[in-house]
Amino acid sequence: MAVKKITNESKWVTVGWGLLLVGGLAHMLPVQMAPVLSWSLYGVSVQMAVGVVSVVMALYFLLGNE
Secondary structure, eight states: OOOOOOOHHEEEEEEEHHHHHHHHHHOOOHHHHHHHHHOOEETTTTTHHHHHHHHHHHHHHHHHHO
């Protein structure tokens, strides 16, 4: 059985897809996700951070990583 080597890039891809999933859940279930998304630190809420990073990751995946 071949063992697949996990690269640093594949870890970031996994994190990116996870953030896209959280962003989608936050969009579809705003009331249920509100307790977590309302946390903030220095004026930056979790909702804002997840939204910005998920958009950046989506553009990275859509435009190709070249």
